[in-house]
Amino acid sequence: MTVSSSNRRERVVVVGSGFAGFEAARGVSRRLRRAEHSAEVVLVSMHDYMLYTPLLPDVAGGLIDPRYVAVPLANELPDVSLRPGSVDGVDLAARTLHVSGCAPEDEEMHWDRLVLTPGSVTKLFGVPGxxxxxxxxxxxxxxxxxxxxxxxxxxxxxxxxxxxxxxxxxxxxxxxxxxxxxxxxxxxxxxxxxxxxxxxxxxxxxxxxxxxxxxxxxxxxxxxxxxxxxxxxxxxxxxxxxxxxxxxxxxxxxxxxxxxxxxxxxxxxxxGVTGAPMLEALDLPLKKGRLAVNADLSVPGHPHVFAAGDAAAVPDLASKDKDAITPPTAQHAVRQGKAVARNVAASLGVGSSRRYKHRNLxxxxxxxxxxxxxxxxxxxxxxxxxxxxxxxxxxxxxxxxxxxxxxxxxxxxxxxxxxxxxxxxxxxxxxxxxxxxxxxxxx
Missing domain, CATH: 3.50.50.100 (FAD/NAD(P)-binding domain)
Incomplete structure (x- = not known):
């Protein structure tokens, strides 16, 4: 049975510890802490690190030790509750999610704000072998x-x-x-x-x-x-x-x-990449394998659910093409993570919301x-x-x-x-x- 929201702390759950998830968890926890807001920030991920993927070619070439591209979450997110596990189900109506591979008490987790940043996986295109x-x-x-x-x-x-x-x-x-x-x-x-x-x-x-x-x-x-x-x-x-x-x-x-x-x-x-497999089980609109979101990174019809990074089809407001979405790059994931942190905090009464619009650096x-x-x-x-x-x-x-x-x-x-x-x-x-x-x- 779900505990009444009036009897518990509000909770922000971030799914995924890639660039977008890392920046979202770090950003929203800092904003809430400065405002002395009581909401809890939880990061759910199978990994206890943020992987700096642009340097993976250097790892493959034997130039850099893999530890150097893995940023420990415990060191960089001191105010975030880290929960190991994989999200395999989300109930949008009940505001709960199911986590596998975790402690029993965390299998069914409630949320008041949900940030979906599970990233992407390689697209195989069905090529034999x-x-x-x-x-x-x-x-x-x-x-x-x-x-x-x-x-x-x-x-x-x-x-x-x-x-x-x-x-x-x-x-x-x-x-x-x-x-x-x-x-x-x-x-x-x-x-x-x-x-x-x-x-x-x-x-x-x-x-x-x-x-x-x-x-x-x-x-x-x-x-x-x-x-x-x-x-x-x-x-x-x-x-x-x-x-x-x-x-x-x-x-x-x-x-x-x-x-x-x-x-x-x-x-x-x-x-080529496509959104993480878990996205297909959410029963939410997808665009090119990624979650369709509004310009403020919220999911249409679900103002308390946000998505960013490679998992999100974010409107590219800097493009003249009204149907354009931002490409799945680390640069966008970092910026979107910071933007979604701002907007999640705003939805909890801390600061103001803003649409995501980038400048190409x-x-x-x-x-x-x-x-x-x-x-x-x-x-x-x-x-x-x-x-x-x-x-x-x-x-x-x-x-x-x-x-x-x-x-x-x-x-x-x-x-x-x-x-x-x-x-x-x-x-x-x-x-x-x-x-x-x-x-x-x-x-």
Whole structure:
């Protein structure tokens, strides 16, 4: 039986600890504390950290320790009650939600304000073999597995007698030439070069293929910087194929839509996302797999329910297209998390509400040693100026000082010493597959 709201504290429940959920929980708790409001803020998540996903390519490349990109919630959210678990049901009428994998007393949890920020998962598009043989880049497990899988194949290739199998072990296929996929292929290329240098081998033995259906690399940064990035990648010997995608994948071969069949043991699928699976069970309107929300981030017809980040189809008020929604990027998730914190607090009588309207601050893309592209505030940068801008942006955006210092030291070590290439065996193939690491059901 649900306890009467008149006999308990008001409760704000935030679902998910990604960028949007982290900022929402932190922002609303601070606003309520300053106003001496008695409402409780609860964050429900399977993870006890906020993952700084833009640096996962550096983790996959062995440049950064995964601890550096995981921001502990207990350290950064002292006024938020953390509840481990996964939300698998929401009763909008009764204002309760069901949590699995938690303490028994938390299975049925009441809420007065609900903030849905469960994030997104990789979209597989039903391509045969992808779910079984490819790995994504949205979790620590996936990033670590890609690194260890590739290193293992490089080691096996040293003793392989069959030239075709040897080349397949040294071949990486990355599907998706947006900034995540492009950064990933650049970091794995740098990892292969360091491996070859430390083993006294030829530097050009490994093969890298980056494919995308788009006609440009990283269209988000514009034509000029996209062309510079493409030139940089191809200058390193990376085979970039545009207007091309993956048709089928097996344990040993990738068949492309251009008819080419590539022998490979390492395939990264970094193309497209959709809202977290839990959204489909909410019986709320979806738009492109994401929750439809108003400009103030509230759910239509449910003024006490809010959504933000990758899980929300937020109207893009900065666009001339009235049907446009904001893209699922970390930059938007952070800002929307802060905006939803303001509006949730306002709904409880603290401060005023505001519609979400953004200003494009640009993107930064780190393309491995000595090169990057960036367009901060519309200023086009490439090479070392962009590298400084990219790394400076990430250091400023990491929420915890200990993480910032550790990351800065790791980047400094890149200049002064060889990157570590040992395999630690921390993640198995099963732990890094889409079902286990991201919660994607079989298609």
């Amino acid at each position: 992808v779910a079984e043989h490819a790995r994504g880049l949205k979790t620590v497990a996936e990033a670590l597995y890609l690194r260890e899988q590739f290193l293992h194949q490089l080691e096996l290739a040293e003793h392989e007698a069959d030239p075709q199998v040897q080349q397949a072990r040294r071949t990486v296929v990355v599907v998706g030439a947006s900034y995540a996929g492009t950064e990933l292929v650049a970091q794995l290329h740098a990892l292969a070069e360091d491996h070859a240098k430390q083993r006294g081998q030829a530097m050009n033995q490994a093969r890298f293929v980056l494919i995308d259906l788009a006609d440009r690399v990283m269209p988000e940064v514009g034509d000029t910087l996209g062309d510079r990035a493409l030139q940089s990648l191809r200058g390193r010997g990376i085979d970039v194929r545009l207007g091309t995608s993956l048709e089928e994948l097996t344990a040993e071969e990738a068949t492309l839509t251009d008819g080419d069949v590539i022998g490979t043991r390492t395939v990264a699928w970094v193309t 640009g993107l930064v893309v780190d393309l491995g040693p000595k090169y990057a592209v960036a367009n901060p505030l519309g200023i086009k940068l490439s090479g070392w100026p962009a590298k400084i801008a990219a790394r400076g942006y990430h250091l400023a955006s990491l929420p915890r000082s200990a993480n910032r210092w550790a990351t800065a030291l790791a980047w400094t070590a890149e200049v002064t010493s060889d990157r570590p290439i040992s395999r630690l065996g921390l993640v198995s193939a099963d732990e890094a597959d889409f079902r286990t690491s991201e919660g994607i059901a079989d298609e």
